Amino acid sequence: xxxxxxxxxxxxxxxxxxxxxxxxxxxxxxxxxxxxxxxxxxxxxxxxxxxxxxxxxxxxxxxxxxxxxxxxxxxxxxxxxxxxxxxxxxxxxxxxxxxxxxxxxxxxxxxxxxxxxxxxxxxxxxxxxxxxxxxxxxxxxxxxxxxxxxxxxxx
Numbered sequence: 374x375x376x377x378x379x380x381x382x383x384x385x386x387x388x389x390x391x392x393x394x395x396x397x398x399x400x401x402x403x404x405x406x407x408x409x410x411x412x413x414x415x416x417x418x419x420x421x422x423x424x425x426x427x428x429x430x431x432x433x434x435x436x437x438x439x440x441x442x443x444x445x446x447x448x449x450x451x452x453x454x455x456x457x458x459x460x461x462x463x464x465x466x467x468x469x470x471x472x473x474x475x476x477x478x479x480x481x482x483x484x485x486x487x488x489x490x491x492x493x494x495x496x497x498x499x500x501x502x503x504x505x506x507x508x509x510x511x512x513x514x515x516x517x518x519x520x521x522x523x524x525x526x527x528x
Contacts (some may be wrong), residue, residue, distance in 0.1 A: 377417075377426060380410035381433060388437045392445065392454065398519060407434065469498055474515045481511045481524050491525060500525045 387403030407430040415423030445451035480489035484501040492498075493515060499522040500513070507513060513525040 377410045380406045478514045
C-alpha cells in the first residue's frame with residue numbers, strides 16, 4: 374500500500390514539476406509512476422482495488438492538469454512564468470513588388486555567380502543574373518521576379 378501511495382505522490386509531483394521544465398519528460402515519467410501504482414494495486418489487491426486506484430489516479434491527473442492549466446496562470450506566481458513580450462521584427466526582408474523594381478537599375482553588392490545580392494534604390498535584394506557572372510559593383514537592369522529574388526541582366 375505504501376508503494377502505491379508513494380508512486381501516486383511521486384507521479385503528481387513530477388506532473389507538477391513539468392510546469393518548470395521544458396519538454397514532456399517529467400510528465401511522461403509522472404504518468405508512468407501513476408500507471409505503475411495502478412498495476413501494483415491490481416496485482417496485490419485484485420480488480421476492485423485496482424479499479425479504485427485507477428479512478429484515483431485519473432482524478433489526481435485531472436486535478437493536476439486543472440491546477441497547471443486553469444488555476445496557476447491566474448495567480449501572481451503563474452503570471453511570472455508566462456512570457457508577455459513580443460517581437461515586432463521580421464527574420465526576412467520584405468519581398469520586392471514587381472511594379473517597384475522591374476526596369477530599375479541595380480548595383481551588384483556581391484559578385485553574382487549567377488546569384489548574389491544587389492541594391493535597388495538603397496534596398497538590398499537577392500538577385501539572379503541571367504547574363505551569367507557579374508562583378509561586384511556592376512550596374513544591372515532588373516527584368517523580373519522569380520519567387521524570392523530579382524532577375525537581373527547586364528546593360
